[in-house]
Every structure is written in C-alpha cells, then in structure tokens.
Amino acid sequence: MPKDFLKGVRDRYDVVVIGSGLAGLTAANTLARAGYSVLLLEHHYQLGGMATWFKRRHGHIFDISLHGFPYGMVKSCRKYWTQEIADSIVQLKGIRFENPQFSLWTTFNREDFTRILTERFGIPRETVVAFFDAARRMNFYDDQHTTTREFFEQFFPGRDDVVRLLMEPITYANGSSLEDPAITYGIVFSNFMSKGVFTFRGGTDQLIRLMRAEMERNGVEIRIRSLVERIEVDAQRRVRAVWANGRRIACRAVVSNANLKQTILELVGEQHLDRDFVDETRAVRLNSSSCQVYIALKPGDGFDYVGDLLFHSEHRGFDFDAMLSRNISSRTFSFYYPDIRPGSDRYLIVSSTNARYEDWAHLSPEEYRRSKQDLIDTTLDCLEQYVPDIRRRADHVEASTPCTFQRYTRHWRGASFGTKFEGLKVSKELPQQVPGLFHAGSVGIIMSGWLGAVNYGVIVANEVDKYLTPAPVRV
Numbered sequence: 510m511p512k513d514f515l516k517g518v519r520d521r522y523d524v525v526v527i528g529s530g531l532a533g534l535t536a537a538n539t540l541a542r543a544g545y546s547v548l549l550l551e552h553h554y555q556l557g558g559m560a561t562w563f564k565r566r567h568g569h570i571f572d573i574s575l576h577g578f579p580y581g582m583v584k585s586c587r588k589y590w591t592q593e594i595a596d597s598i599v600q601l602k603g604i605r606f607e608n609p610q611f612s613l614w615t616t617f618n619r620e621d622f623t624r625i626l627t628e629r630f631g632i633p634r635e636t637v638v639a640f641f642d643a644a645r646r647m648n649f650y651d652d653q654h655t656t657t658r659e660f661f662e663q664f665f666p667g668r669d670d671v672v673r674l675l676m677e678p679i680t681y682a683n684g685s686s687l688e689d690p691a692i693t694y695g696i697v698f699s700n701f702m703s704k705g706v707f708t709f710r711g712g713t714d715q716l717i718r719l720m721r722a723e724m725e726r727n728g729v730e731i732r733i734r735s736l737v738e739r740i741e742v743d744a745q746r747r748v749r750a751v752w753a754n755g756r757r758i759a760c761r762a763v764v765s766n767a768n769l770k771q772t773i774l775e776l777v778g779e780q781h782l783d784r785d786f787v788d789e790t791r792a793v794r795l796n797s798s799s800c801q802v803y804i805a806l807k808p809g810d811g812f813d814y815v816g817d818l819l820f821h822s823e824h825r826g827f828d829f830d831a832m833l834s835r836n837i838s839s840r841t842f843s844f845y846y847p848d849i850r851p852g853s854d855r856y857l858i859v860s861s862t863n864a865r866y867e868d869w870a871h872l873s874p875e876e877y878r879r880s881k882q883d884l885i886d887t888t889l890d891c892l893e894q895y896v897p898d899i900r901r902r903a904d905h906v907e908a909s910t911p912c913t914f915q916r917y918t919r920h921w922r923g924a925s926f927g928t929k930f931e932g933l934k935v936s937k938e939l940p941q942q943v944p945g946l947f948h949a950g951s952v953g954i955i956m957s958g959w960l961g962a963v964n965y966g967v968i969v970a971n972e973v974d975k976y977l978t979p980a981p982v983r984v
C-alpha cells in the first residue's frame with residue numbers, strides 16, 4: 510500500500526495553504542496565530558519552496574537561495590516569526606564586483622555606494638543624493654510607466670558603468686531588467702541600500718526547522734508530499750475545498766503559494782472566472798529563471814576570504830540578454846565559509862546565473878547532460894582565478910537548471926522570481942473573482958525574494974482574516 514501522507518488530516522479547516530514557500534509558511538503561521546485552523550500542504554518532501562537546501566555525501570549542505578536579502582528581514586522575522594530567527598540574521602560585508610569596467614569591494618549600502626559613485630565614478634554628490642532620494646521615495650502608487658532604463662538616464666546619462674554597478678546585483682536578485690517599471694527597481698534597491706546585504710547564520714535548513722517548530726507551536730497541521738490537484742468552488746464561485754492526493758478537504762479559504770498562473774488557470778480553471786480576468790492572467794509574464802553550480806571543497810580544505818558575494822562578468826556594460834545567454838559571461842559566486850553553519854568546517858561555493866527556460870527545456874537527455882557538464886566546466890574555469898586549483902580540491906560538484914527548479918517547485922518555466930510587475934494586480938484581484946481564494950507568493954518583482962515573499966504572506970494573511978471575520982452588524 511502506498512503511504513497515506515494525509516493520514517490524520519481532518520475533513521475541514523478554516524484555511525488550507527497550498528505550498529510551503531516563504532509566503533505560504535508565513536501566511537500559515539500568521540493565520541494559525543490568529544486562531545484559525547490551518548492545513549499546510551506541500552507537494553515536495555521538504556518545506557521551504559525555493560528557500561531550500563540539499564545534502565550530499567561527506568556531509569556537504571548546499572543552500573540554493575541564501576545569497577542575501579535586505580535588512581528588513583530582521584524586523585519581519587521578529588514580528589511574524591520568532592526572536593530566535595531574527596537574531597540569526599547577520600550581515601555580509603564583502604560584496605565584490607569584477608568586470609572589464611571596474612574591480613571593487615563594497616558593503617552594499619547607501620553610504621558606501623555614495624563614496625564609490627563620487628570618488629571612483631566621479632559623479633557629483635548632489636546627483637548621487639538626488640538619485641538615492643528618488644529611489645527611496647518610490648512606492649506602489651507611483652508612476653508605473655517610467656522604466657528603470659529611463660530612471661537611470663535621468664541621473665547618469667551615457668554611463669553604462671554606473672548602470673552596471675546599480676543594476677547587475679538587482680538583476681541577479683530578482684531577474685528584473687532595464688525595461689521593468691522603475692518603481693520595482695527603486696523599492697528593491699532601496700531595501701538593500703538601507704543597511705546592506707544579510708544572510709541567515711545556521712543555513713536554510715536551520716531556518717526552515719525553526720519555522721516548522723513555530724508553526725507546530727501555533728497549531729498548523731503540516732503535510733509534505735501532498736499535491737493539491739484542484740481548488741473546488743461552488744456555483745457562486747466561492748471556495749469550498751481543495752483536492753489533494755485524490756482526497757477532498759473542505760475549507761472556508763485557500764491561500765495558494767503555487768505559481769500565480771498555475772493557481773488560476775490550472776487549480777481553479779478558467780470556466781469559473783470572468784473572460785477578462787482569464788485574459789489578464791494569461792498575459793502575465795513570468796520572471797526569469799536560474800542555473801546554478803554547487804561546489805564543495807574536500808573536508809579539511811578551505812580558501813582565504815575572497816568576499817561573500819562576487820559579481821563576476823567578462824562582458825562590457827550591463828546587457829540583460831547576455832546575462833540570460835547559455836553562452837555565460839556573467840556569474841554571481843556566493844562563498845560560504847564555515848561560520849555560516851556554526852560547528853561546520855566546510856567551504857562551499859554556489860555559482861548562479863540568470864537563464865532562459867527555453868534554452869534547457871527542449872534538449873535531448875544527452876544534450877541536457879552535456880550542457881550541464883559544460884556549465885560546470887566553464888564555471889570551474891572561471892572560479893580558478895578566485896580559488897586556485899579548484900578542480901583538484903573540489904569534493905563534490907553538480908549543476909541545476911530551470912528544469913530543476915520547475916521539477917521541485919512545479920513553477921511554470923522554472924521561474925525563480927515569480928512574475929513581472931503586472932502579476933501583482935492579478936494576484937491582488939483574485940479574491941474578487943473567487944471569494945475565499947487568495948494568492949501569496951513571488952509576484953510583481955517587489956513581492957519576490959525572501960523579504961518580499963515573507964511580507965506578502967503577512968499581507969495576504971491579513972486579507973484572509975478580514976474575509977473570515979464577519980463585519981460587526983451596525984444597529
């Protein structure tokens with residue numbers, strides 16, 4: 510008999526959360542804390558979604574998306590998770606750029622960027638101040654038509670070196686390009702610039718362990734290997750139940766952390782939705798995907814400090830297409846030293862590149878294997894200049910592609926960073942189409958990444974709370 514992963518699950522809950530990415534986890538925890546009965550269903554065998562890790566022979570643990578997040582995570586984790594989680598967040602101080610135009614180290618905050626822009630790039634201080642202030646002032650209700658390219662052009666006309674410094678890290682962080690709305694850039698960039706780049710000491714596995722313990726304390730029923738196949742709605746289009754592993758579980762509300770388009774077009778189905786809304790959903794563009802190469806040094810071997818995050822490129826100027834190309838000329842290296850996992854003696858490196866799903870999805874098995882090997886080989890060649898003799902010293906090397914992310918998260922096209930900006934509107938309007946159905950997950954660029962996902966989980970949990978709490982009757 511196959512194992513029943515839903516054994517012991519009740520027939521009815523206030524809320525079912527589909528997916529355990531950071532937005533799903535945070536929504537589940539917030540709603541359980543507010544007193545609702547919550548069932549969290551995750552199709553994978555591990556919680557965390559893209560906030561994940563994997564273990565390999567000889568005790569190596571690789572983090573997938575722990576390259577860095579803004580300081581705002583400290584406040585969000587303290588408020589919506591626990592003090593212990595917030596206290597484990599530490600700053601990465603060595604952010605490094607190596608490219609044909611410049612070679613520099615920074616703490617990646619406003620003060621240091623002001624120094625670099627004025628002293629190294631010769632930009633007048635007033636221009637730098639005006640740029641930072643304009644970026645900081647941006648918010649969701651602002652002009653959504655100015656592109657990031659136009660925004661840069663206002664302050665740094667003709668300076669592709671400055672654009673590269675300001676844009677390259679954000680493209681790696683969320684897949685956005687110069688054609689995306691400037692507000693997405695302004696919000697994300699300013700979040701980082703407030704205090705720099707932060708990470709989680711203890712690793713992603715420890716974070717998710719602590720989150721799981723907190724959810725259990727608050728009474729969330731958690732099930733892994735539980736695939737939600739369908740969201741059931743009634744004749745008035747209100748949410749009634751979910752179907753998971755072939756079983757019906759009734760609920761008053763659903764929070765879907767699955768990809769926005771999948772939630773609407775597959776789990777609900779367009780027959781239950783207005784034509785215009787379906788068209789709008791179809792038109793939402795998915796954000797880009799990623800490839801990674803994971804390298805662990807032999808136990809007992811290590812390397813001198815070469816920085817924490819290194820934006821390496823052999824390309825001149827900021828070129829989004831070149832960053833996505835299979836012919837890789839740009840990589841971000843995350844260097845993990847033993848102190849990231851106290852008690853460990855391991856040195857690991859994760860190389861990330863933005864990638865196109867189409868370049869990987871249609872290869873034959875043999876071409877796919879060869880392309881992955883090529884990705885590994887060219888990455889090791891590049892890494893040699895920072896960690897000499899890496900081929901001989903590496904104990905374990907492997908690669909992932911957009912197909913890997915698609916397989917583990919079920920996201921269409923392996924989209925690592927949710928949707929483009931227009932996805933946020935569709936995500937927010939979903940409960941008007943299907944009362945009781947909410948979407949929380951990476952959308953609209955600004956609600957993506959660890960911080961964006963956690964914060965969107967809270968925002969959506971509050972919306973669910975309003976929906977489930979009847980308004981007081983006026984007399």
Ligand SMILES: Cc1cc2nc3c(=O)[nH]c(=O)nc-3n(C[C@H](O)[C@H](O)[C@H](O)COP(=O)(O)OP(=O)(O)OC[C@H]3O[C@@H](n4cnc5c(N)ncnc54)[C@H](O)[C@@H]3O)c2cc1C
Nearest residue numbers: 528530531532552558559574576577737767925951958959
């Ligand atoms: C390579 C890479 C590097 C990254 N680096 C960083 C970084 O350094 N800093 C940063 O802030 N962000 C980074 N990110 C982005 C960040 O990890 C994500 O934006 C964030 O974790 C997404 O959270 P989410 O809540 O949107 O859900 P996701 O993580 O996308 O999780 C969705 C979950 O839903 C589950 N699911 C889907 N469909 C179903 C179904 N039908 N039934 C049950 N379960 C289902 C999936 O299995 C998954 O667990 C990176 C992402 C990638 C891929």
